[in-house]
Amino acid sequence: MKEYLSTREAAEKWGISERRVNQYCAEERIPGAQRFGTSWAIPASAEKPSDPRKKNHHTQTLARKSLKRDKLYPDFMPLISTAFKPGKCRETISKIPAGPKKDIALAEYYYFSGQAAKAMRKAELYLTNSEVPYRLSACFIYAYACLSMGQITHARYALNEIKKTLSQEEEQIPRIRAIEAFVASASAVLLHLPLPNEMPPLEEVLPQLPPGLRAFALYVQAHYLYLKEDYNRSIGIVEATLAMDGEKYPISAIYLHLVAVMDYMSLREREKAEYHMLEAWKKAQKDDLIEGLGEHHGLLGGMLEAVIKPISPEDFKRIIDITYRFSSGWRRVHNPITGHDVADDLSTTEFAVAMLTARGWTHQEIAEHMNISANTVKSYIMQVKKKLNVKNRKELKKYMLL
Structure with missing residues (x-):
């Protein structure tokens, strides 16, 4: 050779x-x-x-591309990512310079304060934006706002746009990939749908997210574990996240406290559930960020009726209005995809009583928890069984969020 x-x-x-x-x-x-x-x-x-x-x-090309995307990175869901003081939400938004970032923050505020129509209009401007953080923020907000407004076709469009974005770019920098994974997993978990097939491990995603968004991502993970009935691990994530500065980010903290309520009610630790319910309410009330309470009503085991209704009946009514709007749209997406038949013709109180009954609570336990008589509980159960045409707790479970 x-x-x-x-x-x-x-x-x-x-x-x-x-x-x-x-x-x-x-x-x-x-x-x-x-x-x-x-x-x-x-x-x-x-x-x-x-x-x-x-x-x-x-x-040099990669450096310029990375620099451009890193510059845009903080603009993804900026309100969730901001550690504003409770009561200072609108003031925080007012300090953001006019432009896309401010518009997205306003859309977030409108959504989390239960103003779905305004959130839709603001987010719609950025559904096809060329910049990934703006587009994904808009799609995420728009999809959930549309659910509350009964615009199911529009909600599905936004959710599909999120899925498409996940596979658009072959060479994505880790942070952009983390954002896309966050939106996809959050959309699936909050709608109780199967997770996307191609998802990077959580330990790869979390370090790429800013602290406020990381706290919300951990709420999503805790919610996912709740759905798997792994309540203790879910609580562990919540408590650790709140202890490690999660409380500084009001929107994420509200949602973390709510999933803790769900966990503790599932474990029948009512006092701990009440503590987290009140903590969520303290943060939500100061900026009127009540959307999350309405969204989670069916999973809170009557805690809104037991704790919030007595201390703030007018706010409770507004929260229940959100529940009816959101849950109607939620079921119209969730039920056809999963094949589950979550009940759609119960009042919120009937649903709360039915959830506790399906979990094995006695009439007396439910009565003491919700500050009503055992006979009233019995009456609610009779109405539920009649509406759903079921005979026992076993049959009732398939209509509940269990």
Whole structure:
């Protein structure tokens, strides 16, 4: 086998000019090349050197692309990502310069304060925005606002846009991929739908998210564990997140406290559930961020009726209005996809009583918890069974969020 190649042979082998081969040799970029007069002997095993100009251009292009995306990164769901003081939500938004970031923050505020129509209009402006953080923020907000407004076709469109974005770019920087994974998993978990097939592990996603959004992502994970009936692990995530600065981010903290209520009610630890219910309410009330309470009503085991209704009956009515609007849209997406038949013709109180009954609570326990008589509980159960055409607790379970 030939040990050395001439510059001409090397040029033919590598598909470049002899002049370029000579230049590589002169720059000592070919290990083992030896000079003989005006020519070079090149080891036959030598590999073609990379072109530094192309490498530098590629590096610079990636750097510019990364810089551009990193610059946009804080603009994804900016209100969730902000550690504002409770009661200062609108003031915080007013300080954001006019533009897309402010519009997205306003859309968030409208949504989380139960103003779904306003959230839809504001988010709709960015559904096809060329910048991934704006587009995904808008789709996420728009989908849930549409559910509350009964615009199911529009909600499905936004959810599909989220799925499409997940697979659009082959070479995504980790942070953009983390944002897309966050939106996809949150959309699935909050609608109680199967998770997307291609999802990066949680430990890869969390470090790429800012603290406020990371806290909300951990709420999503805790909610997911709740759905798996792994209540203790779910509570562990909630308590750890709240202890590690999660309380600084009001929107995320509200949702974390709510999933803790769900967990503790499932474990029949009512006092701990009440504590978290009141903590969620303290943060929500100061900025009117009541949407989450309405969304989670069916999972809170009558805690809104037991705790919030006595201390703030007018706010309770507004929360229940949100529950009716959101749950109607939620079921119209959830039921057809999963094949589950979550009840859609019960009042919120009937649903709360039915949930506790399906979990094995006695009439007396439900009565004491919800501050009503045992006979009233019995009356509610009779109405529920009649509406759903069921005879016992076992049959009742399939209509509940269990």
